[in-house]
Amino acid sequence: MRIDVVTIFPDYLAPLREALLGKAIDRGLLEVAVHDLRGWTHDVHKAVDDSPYGGGPGMVMKPQVWGDALDAVCASPGAGAPQDTDTPPRLVVPTPSGRPFTQAVAEEYAEEPWLVFACGRYEGIDQRVIDDAARRMPVDEVSIGDYVLVGGEVAVMVIVEAVARLLPGVLGNPASAKQDSFSASLSGLLEGPSYTRPEVWRDLAVPDVLRSGNHAAIERWRRDTALERTFARRPELLDDAELDAADRAVLDR
Numbered sequence: 001m002r003i004d005v006v007t008i009f010p011d012y013l014a015p016l017r018e019a020l021l022g023k024a025i026d027r028g029l030l031e032v033a034v035h036d037l038r039g040w041t042h043d044v045h046k047a048v049d050d051s052p053y054g055g056g057p058g059m060v061m062k063p064q065v066w067g068d069a070l071d072a073v074c075a076s077p078g079a080g081a082p083q084d085t086d087t088p089p090r091l092v093v094p095t096p097s098g099r100p101f102t103q104a105v106a107e108e109y110a111e112e113p114w115l116v117f118a119c120g121r122y123e124g125i126d127q128r129v130i131d132d133a134a135r136r137m138p139v140d141e142v143s144i145g146d147y148v149l150v151g152g153e154v155a156v157m158v159i160v161e162a163v164a165r166l167l168p169g170v171l172g173n174p175a176s177a178k179q180d181s182f183s184a185s186l187s188g189l190l191e192g193p194s195y196t197r198p199e200v201w202r203d204l205a206v207p208d209v210l211r212s213g214n215h216a217a218i219e220r221w222r223r224d225t226a227l228e229r230t231f232a233r234r235p236e237l238l239d240d241a242e243l244d245a246a247d248r249a250v251l252d253r
């Protein structure tokens with residue numbers, strides 16, 4: 001997969017080359033290019049923003065600068081992109097007013113050969129940039145949660161990490177992703193608690209069933225704790241979860 005990020009703070013994205021993602025890049029599973037938006041400014045002050053039409057606080061990012069940046073970045077696919085250079089990327093614009101980014105969206109993005117992220121700052125990017133890009137490529141405005149960040153950079157790191165770990169070969173043990181919270185094998189529930197040695201730590205013991213060797217009982221216990229945790233923390237997830245009679249009996253307790 002090829003990922004391009006356009007931002008006024010390229011150094012902010014340095015963590016993308018660390019740890020798991022850095023390894024994925026070293027192994028050629030992922031290619032990441034970060035571009036400084038100011039490289040496409042038109043004036044000596046390298047201005048990227050201006051005051052909003054209609055008044056109000058804050059500044060809006062200028063369409064000319066973003067237009068030139070996206071024309072350039074979206075026209076030059078890297079090695080990870082499809083050979084057919086006429087195929088545009090999927091453009092992702094992080095914004096608190098976007099559609100929610102979920103595990104299902106991460107799974108969708110993991111199927112794409114090429115993603116371009118446009119990081120806005122201030123009060124956002126002139127809407128015509130998004131409307132114009134949407135005439136040539138799929139564009140998603142996405143939010144990572146109901147809170148407001150200063151800019152899209154941290155959201156891009158969140159999204160890229162969620163997507164990259166789904167790419168074939170990135171995780172050491174591919175079974176890990178299968179059992180994640182929100183995954184199909186957990187039918188949309190939260191994952192329950194985990195334990196390792198020692199058997200007793202600070203007078204707290206590991207649940208007996210996990211040391212019983214009874215695999216059916218262990219599976220039932222994992223399912224029960226996932227159900228209980230989901231009920232306590234995220235009850236709305238149960239509305240869409242696939243539950244059988246045994247599951248319902250746990251929740252009725």
Ligand code: 6GU
Pocket residue numbers: 093094095096098142143144145146147148149150151152155
């Ligand atoms: Cl994607 N961007 C910004 N700037 N703030 C956010 C967000 C994104 N998601 C939640 N808050």
